[in-house]
Amino acid sequence: MNLHKRQSSIVGLFLGLSVFVLSCESSKVLVYPLHGSHWVNMKVLIEALHSKGHSITVIRPSSSLYVEEDPSLFTTITVNDGIENMGEYLTEHLNEMMELKRGEKSVLTFLKIQWNFFPVISYLHLVACNTVSKIIEDKELIKRLQDEQYDLFLTDPAMTAAVVLGRYLKLPLVLNARWITSGEGHFAIAPSPLSYIPILDTGLSDRMTFFQRVKNSLFYAMTLFQEKFVVGPHYKALCDKYFDEDCDIVSFLQEADIWLMRLDFVFDFPRPTMPNVVYMGGFQCKPAKPLPEDLEAFVQSSGEHGFIIMSLGTMVDSLPADIADEIAAVFAKLPQKVIWRHLGPKPSTLGNNTLLVNWMPQNDLLGHSKIKAFVAHGGTNGVQEAIYHGVPVLGIPLVFDQLDNLVRIQTRGAAKILELSQLDGQTFEQMLLEVLNDDSYRTNMQRLSSLHRDQPVKPLDSAVFWIEYVMRNKGAPHLRTKAYRMPWYSYHSVDVTLFLLSTAAVLTFTTVAFIRWVCCRACGKRKVKNE
Amino acid sequence: MNLHKRQSSIVGLFLGLSVFVLSCESSKVLVYPLHGSHWVNMKVLIEALHSKGHSITVIRPSSSLYVEEDPSLFTTITVNDGIENMGEYLTEHLNEMMELKRGEKSVLTFLKIQWNFFPVISYLHLVACNTVSKIIEDKELIKRLQDEQYDLFLTDPAMTAAVVLGRYLKLPLVLNARWITSGEGHFAIAPSPLSYIPILDTGLSDRMTFFQRVKNSLFYAMTLFQEKFVVGPHYKALCDKYFDEDCDIVSFLQEADIWLMRLDFVFDFPRPTMPNVVYMGGFQCKPAKPLPEDLEAFVQSSGEHGFIIMSLGTMVDSLPADIADEIAAVFAKLPQKVIWRHLGPKPSTLGNNTLLVNWMPQNDLLGHSKIKAFVAHGGTNGVQEAIYHGVPVLGIPLVFDQLDNLVRIQTRGAAKILELSQLDGQTFEQMLLEVLNDDSYRTNMQRLSSLHRDQPVKPLDSAVFWIEYVMRNKGAPHLRTKAYRMPWYSYHSVDVTLFLLSTAAVLTFTTVAFIRWVCCRACGKRKVKNE
Incomplete structure (x- = not known):
C-alpha cells in the first residue's frame, strides 16, 4: 500500500480548522x-x-x-x-x-x-x-x-x-x-x-x-x-x-x-x-431523536415541572420489592413525571405520575428539553450520555465500575451517590430533591457537557x-x-541505583581507608620522632 | 462567555471525518x-x-x-x-x-x-x-x-x-x-x-x-x-x-x-x-513555494543527480577553516550540485558545483523534487522540516539538543550522524555518499514523512x-x-509502604510471640505434670 497514493486530499482551511483527510482502502x-x-x-x-x-x-x-x-x-x-x-x-x-x-x-x-x-x-x-x-x-x-x-x-x-x-x-x-x-x-x-x-x-x-x-x-x-x-x-x-x-x-x-x-x-x-x-x-453519544407520540404526550403533560427517568441497567435483576415500594412512594409525591424502567412486580405504592416501562429510548429522553434528572446505576454508557446531554444524576451503584463512574461526576458536583447499603425511602427522597432543586448540579453537569463537546475531532x-x-x-x-x-529491576532502575550506591560506597570506603592510613602513618612517624 | 452560544456549528460529515468547530471570540x-x-x-x-x-x-x-x-x-x-x-x-x-x-x-x-x-x-x-x-x-x-x-x-x-x-x-x-x-x-x-x-x-x-x-x-x-x-x-x-x-x-x-x-x-x-x-x-512546516529564478536555474542544472543543501544554523559561527576546506573538497567531487549556507571565509577548495549563500529558502529547497540530502546541524526546526519533506539527513551536531534530535532520526534509519570529534574530509565523504547512495535512508525518511502527515488534525x-x-x-x-x-514521599507511596510493612512486621511479631507464649505455657504445664 502506498500512502501517498491514498492520500486523496488535504482539506484546506474549513471554518478555521483544517484536517488532513486520508482515504483508506476498504x-x-x-x-x-x-x-x-x-x-x-x-x-x-x-x-x-x-x-x-x-x-x-x-x-x-x-x-x-x-x-x-x-x-x-x-x-x-x-x-x-x-x-x-x-x-x-x-x-x-x-x-x-x-x-x-x-x-x-x-x-x-x-x-x-x-x-x-x-x-x-x-x-x-x-x-x-x-x-x-x-x-x-x-x-x-x-x-x-x-x-x-x-x-x-x-x-x-x-x-x-x-x-x-x-x-x-x-x-x-x-x-x-x-x-x-x-x-x-x-x-x-x-x-x-x-x-x-x-x-x-x-x-x-x-x-x-x-x-x-x-x-x-x-x-x-x-x-x-x-x-x-x-x-x-x-x-x-x-x-x-x-x-x-x-x-x-x-x-x-x-x-x-x-x-x-x-x-x-x-x-x-x-x-x-x-x-x-x-x-x-x-x-456512542448522539443528539436525541423525537420521542414516540405516547411518550412525548406523557412527557409534555409534566408542564413546567419536567420529568425524571430511572433505569438501573440490564445486568442485574429488579430491585428488592421493599426498596421498589419505597422508591415508588417517593416518586408519587413529586410534581415531576417519572419514567421508570422496572422489570419486577408493580410496586404497591406506585403514583399516577409514574410510568413503568420495560425499555426506554434513554438517549432521546436524556436529550429532551423537559428532563430534570436521571436516576441511574452508573454504567459507563449511561453516565457518558448524561454528561453529553448535561443531565444531573442521582446514582445508585450496583456492581462493577458503577460506583467509580458515579464518583467521577459526583466529584465535579454533577451527581449524588446513594449506596445500596443506605438506600431507603427517606434518603432517596432527600437526595433526589437535592439533585432536582439545587441548581448547581445542573450547572455543573452542563459545564461537563460543554467541555465534552469542545474537542477538535x-x-x-x-x-x-x-x-x-x-x-x-x-x-x-x-x-x-x-x-x-525490560526486567522490572531494569525498568525501575533498581540495578543502576544499586550499582551507583555500591560504587559510591566503595569510593567512600577507599578514600576513608586511605586517609586513615595516611593519618596513621603521619601519627606513627610523629610518635617515633617524639620517642 | 456561554459556550453554547459560541458553538456556531457542528460541521457534518466531511469526507468521512467530522469535526466540532467552535468559534472563539476575539x-x-x-x-x-x-x-x-x-x-x-x-x-x-x-x-x-x-x-x-x-x-x-x-x-x-x-x-x-x-x-x-x-x-x-x-x-x-x-x-x-x-x-x-x-x-x-x-x-x-x-x-x-x-x-x-x-x-x-x-x-x-x-x-x-x-x-x-x-x-x-x-x-x-x-x-x-x-x-x-x-x-x-x-x-x-x-x-x-x-x-x-x-x-x-x-x-x-x-x-x-x-x-x-x-x-x-x-x-x-x-x-x-x-x-x-x-x-x-x-x-x-x-x-x-x-x-x-x-x-x-x-x-x-x-x-x-x-x-x-x-x-x-x-x-x-x-x-x-x-x-x-x-x-x-x-x-x-x-x-x-x-x-x-x-x-x-x-x-x-x-x-x-x-x-x-x-x-x-x-x-x-x-x-x-x-x-x-x-x-x-x-x-511550522508548510509546502514548498517556488524558488527564486536564479536558484531554480542552479538547481535544475543538476540534472538527474539532483542537489544537496548544507546549513549549520544561526547560533554558532562558521566552521573552523580547516574543516570547511575539507568539506568543500568533498563537495567538489560530487556529481550533485550543492547549496551551502556558509558565513566564514570562502574555502580554498571550493568546486564549481557548490554555491555559497548567506541565507537560503530552506523549506522551499527541502520541498524541491530534485533534493537528495540535507547536511544539517540538527536543530529542531530543520529536522522537523526534513521529516515533513522526507529528505534524508547527514547531521553534524554542534550544541544543545542537536545530537538528540539527530539520534531520533538516525534510530529510524533516516540519517547518519557525524560528530564534531570525528569530522574530517574522509569520514564526511564516506557518510555523505552512504546517505546519498543507500536508498534505505530516503525510504525511511519518506515513511516518517507519511506518518507525520497522517494525523486527524x-x-x-x-x-x-x-x-x-x-x-x-x-x-x-x-x-x-x-x-x-503532594510531598514526594506521599506521591511515591513511601509513607504507605512503610506503614504497611510496619503493620505486617507488628502483626507477624505479635503472632509469633503469642504462639511462643502458648507453646511455652503448654510445655510448662506438661513439665509440671511430668514432675
Missing part, C-alpha cells in the same frame, strides 16, 4: 467482541467501520450474551464454547454481589465480595481461554482465519483471551478498552501511581487522605493477586502452548497498537497516559481515524514503547 | 517569547492567532535576539533589561562549547562542558528573573498589564522566568515548549523513567545497555543539580518575594493549563505523557484549537493533575 476487520454492555459499544464501532466500506467479521462464542448475528453489518463466525446458561450464571453471582453490598459498606465487605468473586472471574477467563484454544485447534477454522488476511484485529481487553488469538494470527491490534483484570486499561501500559490513581470499586477520587491511600494500595494488591494467581495461570498455559517467547496476560495486552479508551478527562481524573492511547469517551471519528491509521500503516509500533520488555 | 493574548530560534517558533503561533482575529501583545526584553517589533502583527512592550551584547556573550560560550566537543567525545567531556556551562546558564536565568522582577516592580507597567485583562499568557518555558509573570498576573497559561532546565518538557509533569527516557545531550536512544543507563542516570543527576542549585535559587527568591505559597521552578511550570510540545512520536521515542500535553511537532490547527480552548474555558484545570502538590 479493509477486512476481524472483531472478537465481549458480550453484555461491552457489545453495545463494540457495535457502534462496527457500524462506523461498515459505513466507511470496510468488511467486518465477528467471532461469537456461542454463550455470548446479546451478540446477535446481523448479516447486513457483518459476517458471523459462531464458535461453540459448550457453555449453557451463561446469563443465569452471571445474574446469580451479580445478585449475590449486590446482596452483599446491601449489608454494611466496609473494606471487609469489599474483600469478601472480591474473594467470593475470584472463582467466578477465574471461570470466565478459563471459558474464554478454552474458546480461543478451541479456535486455534480447529485446523479448518484457523486456516480460514489465516487465509482471509485480515488487516486488523479489534477486541475488548476486559477478557484478555481474544487478544491471544489476535497475536496468534499476527494481526495489527486495536483495543476498544476500559477494563483489564488489574483495573482500568492504563494499568497495563502507563505509569499509574497509587497515590492519586484510585482502584476499581474503592469509590475513591484522585485526592486521597493517608488512610485512603492505604486502602487504595490494599485493593490494588488484591487485583494484582487476581491477575497473577487467579486468572494469570490460564494465560500462561496458552502462552506455553502456542508461543515460543515468554509471555503473560499483561504482555499480550502491551502488544496492542492502539488503545481506544472509553473515557476522556472531562469524565476521568487526569493521569499519566501513553502515545498509543486514544480517548473516545462518549463516542468528535470521539467516534477519532476512533475510526485511528483504526484506519493502524490498517493504513500496518500497525503503529512507533507509538508503543518496548520498555515493557 | 481575545487578548499576552506573549512572553524566548529569543533565538525559539522566537521563530513562537512567531508561527502568533501569526496563526492573529489570523484568527486575536489581538496579541509581546513582551520583549531589550537584549532579546531576533525578536523584532512588527506592529502589523502585535503590540510590543520593550523592557530594558540593561544587558548589552547578549548575542556576543552567547556566541562566545557556544563556540567554546563547540571547541570542547571537537576534542575526544567522552562522558568526561560532557561533564566538563556541563560544568563550564553552569555559570552561563545561571547568568541567563538570573537576567531573565531580574527582568520579570523589573516588570513587577514597575508599578505603571504592571498596572497596565493587569488592567488589560488578557485572556491568556503564552510563553516558552526553556527559560522559566516568564512563567512567573504569568502566574503573578493570574492568567491561564499555555506553554510553547520543548526544553526546561531539567531536560525535555515532560520532565516537569509526566513520569519519566530513566531506564528508557534518554537525557539531553547523551546521544542515547530509548533502548540502552546497562552502562548506558548508568550514564543516563549520571547525566540526569547533573541536570537535576543544575535545576536545584544553579538556577533554582533565582526562582526561590522570586517566589519568596511575590507569592505567599510555597513554590519553586518546577511548581511554576506545573501550573500550565496546556503544554504545546514541539515534537510528536514520529520524531520522538514513545514515553509517558499527560492529558494536558498537546503534540504539535512540525507545526494538522499540528498548527491543533495548537490554535487548544490555545482557544484555554481562552474559551478560562483554563483547563481538569486536564492537569494536582498530584504534584
Whole structure:
C-alpha cells in the first residue's frame, strides 16, 4: 500500500480548522467482541467501520450474551464454547454481589465480595481461554482465519483471551478498552501511581487522605493477586502452548497498537497516559431523536415541572420489592413525571405520575428539553450520555465500575451517590430533591457537557481515524514503547541505583581507608620522632 | 462567555471525518517569547492567532535576539533589561562549547562542558528573573498589564522566568515548549523513567545497555543539580518575594493549563505523557513555494543527480577553516550540485558545483523534487522540516539538543550522524555518499514523512484549537493533575509502604510471640505434670 497514493486530499482551511483527510482502502476487520454492555459499544464501532466500506467479521462464542448475528453489518463466525446458561450464571453471582453490598459498606465487605468473586472471574477467563484454544485447534477454522488476511484485529481487553488469538494470527491490534483484570486499561501500559490513581470499586477520587491511600494500595494488591494467581495461570498455559517467547496476560495486552479508551478527562481524573492511547469517551453519544407520540404526550403533560427517568441497567435483576415500594412512594409525591424502567412486580405504592416501562429510548429522553434528572446505576454508557446531554444524576451503584463512574461526576458536583447499603425511602427522597432543586448540579453537569463537546475531532471519528491509521500503516509500533520488555529491576532502575550506591560506597570506603592510613602513618612517624 | 452560544456549528460529515468547530471570540493574548530560534517558533503561533482575529501583545526584553517589533502583527512592550551584547556573550560560550566537543567525545567531556556551562546558564536565568522582577516592580507597567485583562499568557518555558509573570498576573497559561532546565518538557509533569527516557545531550536512544543507563542516570543527576542549585535559587527568591505559597521552578511550570510540545512520536521515542500535553511537532512546516529564478536555474542544472543543501544554523559561527576546506573538497567531487549556507571565509577548495549563500529558502529547497540530502546541524526546526519533506539527513551536531534530535532520526534509519570529534574530509565523504547512495535512508525518511502527515488534525490547527480552548474555558484545570502538590514521599507511596510493612512486621511479631507464649505455657504445664 502506498500512502501517498491514498492520500486523496488535504482539506484546506474549513471554518478555521483544517484536517488532513486520508482515504483508506476498504479493509477486512476481524472483531472478537465481549458480550453484555461491552457489545453495545463494540457495535457502534462496527457500524462506523461498515459505513466507511470496510468488511467486518465477528467471532461469537456461542454463550455470548446479546451478540446477535446481523448479516447486513457483518459476517458471523459462531464458535461453540459448550457453555449453557451463561446469563443465569452471571445474574446469580451479580445478585449475590449486590446482596452483599446491601449489608454494611466496609473494606471487609469489599474483600469478601472480591474473594467470593475470584472463582467466578477465574471461570470466565478459563471459558474464554478454552474458546480461543478451541479456535486455534480447529485446523479448518484457523486456516480460514489465516487465509482471509485480515488487516486488523479489534477486541475488548476486559477478557484478555481474544487478544491471544489476535497475536496468534499476527494481526495489527486495536483495543476498544476500559477494563483489564488489574483495573482500568492504563494499568497495563502507563505509569499509574497509587497515590492519586484510585482502584476499581474503592469509590475513591484522585485526592486521597493517608488512610485512603492505604486502602487504595490494599485493593490494588488484591487485583494484582487476581491477575497473577487467579486468572494469570490460564494465560500462561496458552502462552506455553502456542508461543515460543515468554509471555503473560499483561504482555499480550502491551502488544496492542492502539488503545481506544472509553473515557476522556472531562469524565476521568487526569493521569499519566501513553502515545498509543486514544480517548473516545462518549463516542456512542448522539443528539436525541423525537420521542414516540405516547411518550412525548406523557412527557409534555409534566408542564413546567419536567420529568425524571430511572433505569438501573440490564445486568442485574429488579430491585428488592421493599426498596421498589419505597422508591415508588417517593416518586408519587413529586410534581415531576417519572419514567421508570422496572422489570419486577408493580410496586404497591406506585403514583399516577409514574410510568413503568420495560425499555426506554434513554438517549432521546436524556436529550429532551423537559428532563430534570436521571436516576441511574452508573454504567459507563449511561453516565457518558448524561454528561453529553448535561443531565444531573442521582446514582445508585450496583456492581462493577458503577460506583467509580458515579464518583467521577459526583466529584465535579454533577451527581449524588446513594449506596445500596443506605438506600431507603427517606434518603432517596432527600437526595433526589437535592439533585432536582439545587441548581448547581445542573450547572455543573452542563459545564461537563460543554467541555465534552469542545474537542477538535468528535470521539467516534477519532476512533475510526485511528483504526484506519493502524490498517493504513500496518500497525503503529512507533507509538508503543518496548520498555515493557525490560526486567522490572531494569525498568525501575533498581540495578543502576544499586550499582551507583555500591560504587559510591566503595569510593567512600577507599578514600576513608586511605586517609586513615595516611593519618596513621603521619601519627606513627610523629610518635617515633617524639620517642 | 456561554459556550453554547459560541458553538456556531457542528460541521457534518466531511469526507468521512467530522469535526466540532467552535468559534472563539476575539481575545487578548499576552506573549512572553524566548529569543533565538525559539522566537521563530513562537512567531508561527502568533501569526496563526492573529489570523484568527486575536489581538496579541509581546513582551520583549531589550537584549532579546531576533525578536523584532512588527506592529502589523502585535503590540510590543520593550523592557530594558540593561544587558548589552547578549548575542556576543552567547556566541562566545557556544563556540567554546563547540571547541570542547571537537576534542575526544567522552562522558568526561560532557561533564566538563556541563560544568563550564553552569555559570552561563545561571547568568541567563538570573537576567531573565531580574527582568520579570523589573516588570513587577514597575508599578505603571504592571498596572497596565493587569488592567488589560488578557485572556491568556503564552510563553516558552526553556527559560522559566516568564512563567512567573504569568502566574503573578493570574492568567491561564499555555506553554510553547520543548526544553526546561531539567531536560525535555515532560520532565516537569509526566513520569519519566530513566531506564528508557534518554537525557539531553547523551546521544542515547530509548533502548540502552546497562552502562548506558548508568550514564543516563549520571547525566540526569547533573541536570537535576543544575535545576536545584544553579538556577533554582533565582526562582526561590522570586517566589519568596511575590507569592505567599510555597513554590519553586518546577511548581511554576506545573501550573500550565496546556503544554504545546514541539515534537510528536514520529520524531520522538514513545514515553509517558499527560492529558494536558498537546503534540504539535512540525507545526511550522508548510509546502514548498517556488524558488527564486536564479536558484531554480542552479538547481535544475543538476540534472538527474539532483542537489544537496548544507546549513549549520544561526547560533554558532562558521566552521573552523580547516574543516570547511575539507568539506568543500568533498563537495567538489560530487556529481550533485550543492547549496551551502556558509558565513566564514570562502574555502580554498571550493568546486564549481557548490554555491555559497548567506541565507537560503530552506523549506522551499527541502520541498524541491530534485533534493537528495540535507547536511544539517540538527536543530529542531530543520529536522522537523526534513521529516515533513522526507529528505534524508547527514547531521553534524554542534550544541544543545542537536545530537538528540539527530539520534531520533538516525534510530529510524533516516540519517547518519557525524560528530564534531570525528569530522574530517574522509569520514564526511564516506557518510555523505552512504546517505546519498543507500536508498534505505530516503525510504525511511519518506515513511516518517507519511506518518507525520497522517494525523486527524494538522499540528498548527491543533495548537490554535487548544490555545482557544484555554481562552474559551478560562483554563483547563481538569486536564492537569494536582498530584504534584503532594510531598514526594506521599506521591511515591513511601509513607504507605512503610506503614504497611510496619503493620505486617507488628502483626507477624505479635503472632509469633503469642504462639511462643502458648507453646511455652503448654510445655510448662506438661513439665509440671511430668514432675
